[in-house]
Amino acid sequence: MSGPIQFTCPLPLAVKDRIVLGHGSGGRLSAELLRDVFLPFFHSPILNRLDDQAVFEFRGARLAFTTDSFVVKPLFFRGGDIGSLAVYGTVNDLAMGGASPLYLSAGFILEEGLEIETLRRVAESMGRAADDIPVEIVTGDTKVVEKGSGDGVFINTTGIGLVPEGVRLSPALVRPGDLVLLSGPIGDHGIAILAEREGIQFSTDLASDSAPLHGLVAAMLAVSLDVRAMRDPTRGGLSSALNEIASRAGVGITIEESAIPVREEVRGACEMLGLDPLYVANEGKLVAFVAPHAAQSVLAAMRRHPQGHDATLIGAVTDTHPELVLLRTPFGTTRIVDMLPGDQLPRIC
């Protein structure tokens, strides 16, 4: 054969014309959907901040307002269930804005044929979770869809909370030099759920980390108001949370791979399936951006709290590579921690 081999290539697909599961993954597809479909029609400077919660002044008080929908399979999993998750998820979105939760709403979309006893267990779990926090579920709604149109139970919760005097948390406040704190090991929720997925099943004692974070946040803010921003790395994992902050704040973030705690169960599953724990979902962890002078005391406060017992310093904010998250490997090299286009898929190669 003479000359280079003529390799050829396919053309890309036409513009995405349908919703695929990746649009709900919290990665790049979700961001595109928001940018291309919703934001052009919803005219709000508060929404345009794209925080996990809307924070606004109302008659002298600063309120936080947020909504979240929960579609999890299976409904009951090791370490939690859709009911408690629906309460914690919204409470955590409020907490990431520094707010203590006041009231929740609960909307249910039920699939025809669902056993009432199942729904009773979900409701009981929600009630217990709300009592523990405490937060009141003050209004709600129920709709039923035909069999096959839903997956048993979908829940939406909306929450309203009060931001204490002097607390100001926003990605816009993050600046170079700030330190990045992580409240504990990553990936527990995503891997616990994956273990029960058809076609992938594996056995593990790992439980979801599903938990409320408002107490941890209050403990952190009690020692310093120089916490600049927080995120709970849910869908899309730690990577998405860091990339969101980097792009909103226009800063770079460098993290140390060896500093990021990962349990043996999560590691094993990720090695087997070819997944990266940085992209696996959490439901009871937070990542905080703290002014350097306050980092030690905030970290100590986190470690004194049960939800932050394993908190660590994982990295720092820099001005050298804006809007890029870099990870330093144990080999001293760096690589990009990107946002994924969609969900991580188990791979064979």
Add this chain to the structure above:
Amino acid sequence: MCLAIPGQIVDAQEIDGLRFGTVRFGGITRQACLDFVPEAQCGDYVIVHVGFAISRVDAEEAQRTYQLLDQMEALEEEPGALEAELGKDGG
């Protein structure tokens, strides 16, 4: 291609005429087909790809390779360049 990782056989049994076993990977276990590694016993490590053990890890060879690596002398020449490379902040 070909993501395969080492895991330890916890137990073995016959299912539908094939040899299967529970294999431990870190903190999880998963069933894998052991039909291609008839020599592998409980406690052995096997390399597993898409639910099939494709080899038994040769513990002696693994140990020997590792010792060879471990005995390799750290180098005296060009330490500056190397350290600079290894300590480089890519940011």
Add this chain to the structure above:
Amino acid sequence: MKYLDEYRDPALARRLVAEIRRSATRPWVLMEICGGQTHTLVKYGIEELIGERVELVHGPGCPVCVTPLEILDKAIAIASIPEVIFVSYGDMLRVPGSRSDLFRVKAGGGDVRIAYSPMDALRLARENPQRPVVFFAVGFETTAPANAMAVWQARREGLRNFSMLVSHVLVPPAIRLLLDSSANRVQGFIAPGHVCTVMGYEEYEELAARYKVPFVVGGFEPLDLLEAILLLVRQLEEGRAQVENQYVRSVNRTGNQAARQRMMEVFEVVDRNWRGIGPIAQSGYRLRPEYAAFDAEKVFGVEAISAPEPPECISALVLQGLKKPVDCPMFGTRCTPATPMGAPMVSSEGACAVYYQYRRHTAPAGAQA
């Protein structure tokens, strides 16, 4: 985790890096064929470490990338049939065919499911006797025994609702194609450790002797790869062209006999198209005639589907090691993992995708996203 952590030790890596730097007195071009090895090299930044004298180029060893367009179109056609349960390894779902991908088939109501193992597809077939269950059997030699076992077992159990869409490819014919090209610049190869776990490395001894190029069978952890690079550099510096086995803990010369036997009972060698490369003679497997009843192409009558691949990107040159992904004007702009223009951007193991994910901060400014 045992047999993983030891091979990621930074202190030992440093020693190997120093030894590679000391051993290489001239520039050498090495290729790792396997996408899994590319992933490790790029993820750990090993290219940054080993110095300018040793250049690593990334080969075509990603089954997801090289599965031809026409097979994807067949998969999409079968998965779109209402009663079919279509089962695939996860990373095939995003790969675009001519007009769609399996994710969009699923979004349109197709029953497309992800499995970790072909045995999961077999279980689905047992549990749903009234529905056809089709498994998408892609992969290199490593995956072939597993896929062979599934169809062998289906035949033994008389599972009439189970069939397989086979797109298996083989490594040595692709290496031969590269070495036959007058533009080839690869001087030494890291042979794929898991392919060799199944096949052994006798085929690579023939290649080494015929083309006078050294091969080292390498593992997948950073220390494995550094050691393989060191062994290749030493061979090249000493003018040797042999096959050496770095991945001794898993690979022996003749491979896994039980696995090879099951493969050969079920599959036979055939010409295959490679996406982005074109046809390569005797470079893949198909089901033997006695397994025709389990051949999804025949069962669903999709054998005639064909799809020409329009020329567009420089993947040809990337896969031959003549260009780096970042040399492509489309890299990171028109061509990204979300909108792949070519095979190496398609799978997370493809050379371009790996570069995009981990290394675009080292690309020239014009090529950045």
